[in-house]
Amino acid sequence: MVQGRKMKMILLLIIQIVMAATAANVTYDHRALVIDGKRKVLISGSIHYPRSTPEMWPDLIQKSKDGGLDVIETYVFWSGHEPEKNKYNFEGRYDLVKFVKLVEEAGLYVHLRIGPYVCAEWNYGGFPVWLHFVPGIKFRTDNEPFKEEMQRFTTKIVDLMKQEKLYASQGGPIILSQIENEYGNIDSAYGAAAKSYIKWSASMALSLDTGVPWNMCQQADAPDPMINTCNGFYCDQFTPNSNNKPKMWTENWSGWFLGFGDPSPYRPVQDLAFAVARFYQRGGTFQNYYMYHGGTNFDRTSGGPLISTSYDYDAPIDEYGLLRQPKWGHLRDLHKAIKLCEDALIATDPTITSLGSNLEAAVYKTSSGSCAAFLANVGTKSDANVSFNGKSYHLPAWSVSILPDCKNVAFNTAKINSATESTAYARQSLKPDGGSSAELGSQWSYIKEPIGISKADAFLKPGLLEQINTTADKSDYLWYSLRMDIKGDETFLDEGSKAVLHIESLGQVVYAFINGKLAGSGHGKQKISLDIPINLVAGKNTVDLLSVTVGLANYGAFFDLVGAGITGPVTLKSAKGGSSIDLASQQWTYQVGLKGEDTGLATKDSSEWVSKSPLPTKQPLIWYKTTFDAPSGSEPVAIDFTGTGKGIAWVNGQSIGRYWPTSIAGNGGCTDSCDYRGSYRANKCLKNCGKPSQTLYHVPRSWLKQSGNTLVLFEEMGGDPTQISFGTKQTGSNLCLMVSQSHPPPVDTWTFDSKISNRNRTRPVLSLQCPVSTQVITSIKFASFGTPQGTCGSFTRGSCNSSRSLSLVQKACIGSRSCNIEVSTRVFGEPCRGVVKSLAVEASCS
Numbered sequence: 001m002v003q004g005r006k007m008k009m010i011l012l013l014i015i016q017i018v019m020a021a022t023a024a025n026v027t028y029d030h031r032a033l034v035i036d037g038k039r040k041v042l043i044s045g046s047i048h049y050p051r052s053t054p055e056m057w058p059d060l061i062q063k064s065k066d067g068g069l070d071v072i073e074t075y076v077f078w079s080g081h082e083p084e085k086n087k088y089n090f091e092g093r094y095d096l097v098k099f100v101k102l103v104e105e106a107g108l109y110v111h112l113r114i115g116p117y118v119c120a121e122w123n124y125g126g127f128p129v130w131l132h133f134v135p136g137i138k139f140r141t142d143n144e145p146f147k148e149e150m151q152r153f154t155t156k157i158v159d160l161m162k163q164e165k166l167y168a169s170q171g172g173p174i175i176l177s178q179i180e181n182e183y184g185n186i187d188s189a190y191g192a193a194a195k196s197y198i199k200w201s202a203s204m205a206l207s208l209d210t211g212v213p214w215n216m217c218q219q220a221d222a223p224d225p226m227i228n229t230c231n232g233f234y235c236d237q238f239t240p241n242s243n244n245k246p247k248m249w250t251e252n253w254s255g256w257f258l259g260f261g262d263p264s265p266y267r268p269v270q271d272l273a274f275a276v277a278r279f280y281q282r283g284g285t286f287q288n289y290y291m292y293h294g295g296t297n298f299d300r301t302s303g304g305p306l307i308s309t310s311y312d313y314d315a316p317i318d319e320y321g322l323l324r325q326p327k328w329g330h331l332r333d334l335h336k337a338i339k340l341c342e343d344a345l346i347a348t349d350p351t352i353t354s355l356g357s358n359l360e361a362a363v364y365k366t367s368s369g370s371c372a373a374f375l376a377n378v379g380t381k382s383d384a385n386v387s388f389n390g391k392s393y394h395l396p397a398w399s400v401s402i403l404p405d406c407k408n409v410a411f412n413t414a415k416i417n418s419a420t421e422s423t424a425y426a427r428q429s430l431k432p433d434g435g436s437s438a439e440l441g442s443q444w445s446y447i448k449e450p451i452g453i454s455k456a457d458a459f460l461k462p463g464l465l466e467q468i469n470t471t472a473d474k475s476d477y478l479w480y481s482l483r484m485d486i487k488g489d490e491t492f493l494d495e496g497s498k499a500v501l502h503i504e505s506l507g508q509v510v511y512a513f514i515n516g517k518l519a520g521s522g523h524g525k526q527k528i529s530l531d532i533p534i535n536l537v538a539g540k541n542t543v544d545l546l547s548v549t550v551g552l553a554n555y556g557a558f559f560d561l562v563g564a565g566i567t568g569p570v571t572l573k574s575a576k577g578g579s580s581i582d583l584a585s586q587q588w589t590y591q592v593g594l595k596g597e598d599t600g601l602a603t604k605d606s607s608e609w610v611s612k613s614p615l616p617t618k619q620p621l622i623w624y625k626t627t628f629d630a631p632s633g634s635e636p637v638a639i640d641f642t643g644t645g646k647g648i649a650w651v652n653g654q655s656i657g658r659y660w661p662t663s664i665a666g667n668g669g670c671t672d673s674c675d676y677r678g679s680y681r682a683n684k685c686l687k688n689c690g691k692p693s694q695t696l697y698h699v700p701r702s703w704l705k706q707s708g709n710t711l712v713l714f715e716e717m718g719g720d721p722t723q724i725s726f727g728t729k730q731t732g733s734n735l736c737l738m739v740s741q742s743h744p745p746p747v748d749t750w751t752f753d754s755k756i757s758n759r760n761r762t763r764p765v766l767s768l769q770c771p772v773s774t775q776v777i778t779s780i781k782f783a784s785f786g787t788p789q790g791t792c793g794s795f796t797r798g799s800c801n802s803s804r805s806l807s808l809v810q811k812a813c814i815g816s817r818s819c820n821i822e823v824s825t826r827v828f829g830e831p832c833r834g835v836v837k838s839l840a841v842e843a844s845c846s
């Protein structure tokens with residue numbers, strides 16, 4: 001007995017010693033997060049685990065690590081983890097513990113942003129919709145029922161992380177947690193209660209005793225010791241609310257989200273790199289890309305409303321998990337350059353001096369002799385040559401040069417050393433005989449969804465109901481149905497002149513069926529107003545209105561109360577004017593969801609599928625089903641929904657999200673090439689105007705078998721599913737890059753040894769590498785050393801060109817996966833004296 005107790009004590013002691021050895025002490029001071037007594041310069045990137053699959057996580061995390069990240073930042077998605085009160089889900093894409101452990105295995109840290117309000121273009125900002133029905137609840141304010149639920153969920157997550165020993169204080173990877181999210185942006189709308197709510201949030205979080213610091217983003221009044229952090233396209237001007245807190249940036253928007261009906265936003269990497277470099281130049285030590293991998297809004301998880309299913313975000317890793325080049329590569333180089341400055345950066349505040357108008361130097365100099373400098377040109381128009389410590393430096397407009405030894409340039413944000421690679425959708429014919437669409441069409445079966453009320457749980461109510469309160473978001477769909485008797489009322493029955501049905505809705509889509517026929521439809525974010533000319537008959541008429549939500553609001557004060565659905569007025573007017581009948585106040589019949597949702601057409605087998613031809617197409621409200629073979633290879637899979645209208649799709653029972661290829665981006669605001677110089681805004685750089693916002697929809701490979709996969713879709717507006725194509729997303733085979741004589745040499749060759757650097761590091765190099773390891777460079781489509789013009793894909797020779805350009809590049813590159821060519825007259829000869837020359841190359845791999 002005594003022996004047993006002794007053994008136990010020894011064991012406990014051993015555990016404590018091991019724990020002490022692995023547990024990290026995370027604190028902070030004015031300069032940085034401090035891990036085990038050492039200040040850290042950290043580079044972080046957001047990956048939201050439910051926006052990809054557990055099978056994708058290891059690769060995404062590895063690509064993040066290879067890109068130079070130290071930290072993965074993620075929100076925690078309450079609505080996914082607790083879809084029904086007290087019924088938790090930590091499986092599959094919601095396996096948070098697995099995600100955090102994978103990050104740990106890769107040797108990276110985690111910033112866990114619990115929220116639990118997260119915004120994030122996520123349905124209802126991450127709140128489960130049942131929360132709305134808690135008696136007496138008011139969201140995000142000093143309200144007991146809300147605080148109780150918020151505390152319960154936050155505690156649940158913290159306890160789970162503790163149980164799994166995932167906090168750094170326990171030896172795990174989590175070095176920082178966030179409570180709330182950007183409340184400071186909207187708190188004035190909540191009056192005095194906002195102050196007490198934020199104080200309560202802070203002390204509630206602290207009481208959970210995670211052993212690591214907490215942050216609040218966009219919260220200038222964050223109480224000590226919460227670190228208030230910055231979100232935005234730039235945060236170099238930000239200062240935390242206490243001199244004892246480090247300057248941290250929790251969301252640097254690497255691009256922007258896409259909305260249905262909108263053109264695609266993108267953010268040039270030169271500007272993104274500029275923003276990052278400016279932040280570290282101005283004393284920052286922690287920066288996070290929102291997003292580093294954006295991913296996909298599967299199922300009905302997108303918020304908004306009207307946020308697309310793709311959450312690509314123009315992030316360094318694209319929606320499908322492929323590297324976006326040169327964005328990923330240029331940022332990787334930037335991270336290396338920043339890390340070369342780490343010793344100096346953490347030691348001191350920068351000394352900032354002006355080098356002329358719009359020109360700024362920041363120097364970090366330590367007593368032990370390290371010195372790092374950042375030289376910035378914040379002008380938007382003119383490049384500059386600046387003199388710094390007696391040397392001259394070329395600074396393009398809107399750029400920062402990083403000098404890890406205060407002498408040599410390791411990196412300039414506007415000078416890209418990484419090649420551009422395009423990605424392409426490769427359509428695959430899925431049948432061995434190359435199945436034409438007609439053949440494929442014969443493999444489709446269908447079920448018509450009844451128009452109007454068809455389910456037993458339909459109910460009657462006088463007046464028009466708000467949709468979220470009625471459906472509790474169990475479905476996107478709500479039927480509003482009315483039977484009217486038109487008794488010889490000539491005004492509404494006049495031949496040739498139709499009656500007009502006026503409908504007003506809070507969104508997002510309305511289909512109006514009169515006597516079983518689609519009479520009109522419309523969509524809008526928060527307001528739809530329709531005047532639909534209709535034909536009525538003498539006697540009984542039916543008005544069936546199908547209202548469809550496309551994601552619930554996720555942002556703004558009181559976003560939870562904006563509402564949706566047909567709240568009226570709804571009136572029937574005679575076309576000639578004069579009489580009008582108010583329909584809003586009548587007795588309506590309601591049906592939440594579709595019959596096909598209740599019978600589980602997406603996930604279960606049904607004997608109702610009809611496979612005899614002809615397949616009905618271009619008709620509203622039809623369920624379609626087909627089987628298909630997985631596209632060959634291992635590349636990510638996408639379905640092109642062109643030809644269909646709008647709806648939801650499932651592959652092997654998994655919802656791949658809402659599709660809507662007929663949602664067309666407006667015509668304004670797009671530019672072929674967007675000038676990266678000058679302040680970025682979400683609508684500064686747009687592409688894809690006048691085209692469908694999203695045609696391709698990601699199907700994770702792990703959801704597919706080799707053959708016999710089922711695709712089910714519910715088509716709302718009418719389309720032709722036989723036009724759907726399956727394919728893979730591939731890194732294109734083209735590489736191109738232009739490197740000038742004024743580019744810094746590759747950052748990988750950096751050395752602090754000045755002797756070596758003088759010999760080998762002085763010249764820039766153009767490096768190419770085929771993205772796929774089995775590929776080699778097979779042809780050089782363009783090569784010119786001199787003054788080549790244009791951009792990737794459209795290079796032309798300038799007046800100055802070395803005649804050896806093509807043969808030299810061919811010799812260096814063809815037949816190899818990668819090649820490096822020094823950009824200098826030593827290699828190419830001198831085609832024109834006194835001019836800064838560039839080498840532009842376009843190559844293809846196969």
Ligand code: GAL
Binds near residue numbers: 118182231257
């Ligand atoms: C921020 C918010 C994020 C996300 C982002 C836009 O304001 O904190 O959750 O919504 O905007 O993508």
